[in-house]
Amino acid sequence: MKLVKNIELGDPSSNKQNFIDLKLKLLCCRYWLLDLWDCHDMVFPFWRLYWNKNKGGQLIHHENTYDMDPDYLYIIPPFTSFSSRFTKKHIYNSGIHVSGRQFNSNYDEKDYEENYLIHFFIHFNLGIPFDNVYPGILKIELTDYLKNRLTYLTERLKIENKDFKLTFNLKLQAFIKESLTSIGPELWKTINIDDRVLKVIRFIEINIEKKLSNPDLASLTNMAPNSFGRLFKQEMTITLHRFIQNRKIAKACDIFEHTNKTIEDVAFNLGFSDRYHFSRVFKLVTGLTPANYRSGKYT
Structure with a gap:
């Protein structure tokens, strides 16, 4: 058997293809019960993806207030100045005040929907130049695929939230990438x-x-x-x-x-x-x- 050396990268076609290199780096992924979410004028150098299973969460960016809908994801690019609150327990008008606890398999979600914000979030980076897109808050409608992925991810996070298996990592990355495909082309101007x-x-x-x-x-x-x-x-x-x-x-x-x-x-x-x-x-x-x-x- 001879080692093939003549075909560059094993591709038999002479038609050169150009791909965009996306360097996804996961920072954290958690599923929480929040009873306080009064955070004002936050700016962070990473992407944030939020989903609340129940209503009551709000995001504020400049003059725009977003009442967080369980049928939507909310994606916040790096260096976006924004505020958040849980409307049922809004106390502070400045500073960053958060309290809650990690969801686990001992909790029945129905017992907490009235008094807590059931909150899923991911922090991640995409690498240069994608971490320098325009600031804002992006509202992404949940597809059936994303809903199924959310169910899997949140159920797994109730059981394990530290040492993740390969399957969880792959499905989490696929969830983020699928969510990003819903963002309009104007956001990605920086690649050009x-x-x-x-x-x-x-x-x-x-x-x-x-x-x-x-x-x-x-x-x-x-x-x-x-x-x-x-x-x-x-x-x-x-x-x-x-x-x-x-x-x-x-x-x-x-x-x-x-x-x-x-x-x-x-x-x-x-x-x-x-x-x-x-x-x-x-x-x-x-x-x-x-x-x-x-x-x-x-x-």
Whole structure:
């Protein structure tokens, strides 16, 4: 038997195909009973997918209020400023206040529908450039496929919420991807951004721990800093400086989620002059201090 070497990647066709590389990274997936969900002006560097089995939840984005319907999913892109509440127990008008507990197989959902918000949520990232789409709250109608997947995922989360088997992981990823297919094409404009901007974005991602200046980044494209700054703002609807801040804080959140590094270490590793500068930028981007973020008191 001879090893075939002449056919690139085993494809016998000469017709080249171009695929979009989606790097889905799961951060958390939980099924909770919430009795308080007063969260104001939250901004996080990851995607959020919400579904409530019963009514009473609200999401607020700018002047728009969404009464959460059990027949719909709600998807929130990274760096979207929004608020949430459980209308039956709305107490606070500022800050982030959440209380509840993990659903388990000992609970009968019917016993809790009246006084609790039955809340399913996923946090995830998609990678560059998809984590830089336009902010907003997206309402996605549940199809029969998504309903069946939700039933499976929520029932499994009642039994196991820590060490997930391969089947659960695959079905969870399929659920997220199927949900994303319902998003309109205008949201994905960033995949067609100017090659010069994309080159700089990739450089930023690889060198996120360094101090990155506008002139140095503009030089990668052989453009003057002001000209490149205008191009970047035009393509990404955000200034280059704010984009760098957002990506550094996104990286900081990832480090906090998966390591025990101190706030000082994270600040130093991401090129901030000191902890205080890092904390100011972190709160500017997320609305939380690094210490509050690490405490995990949000959903």
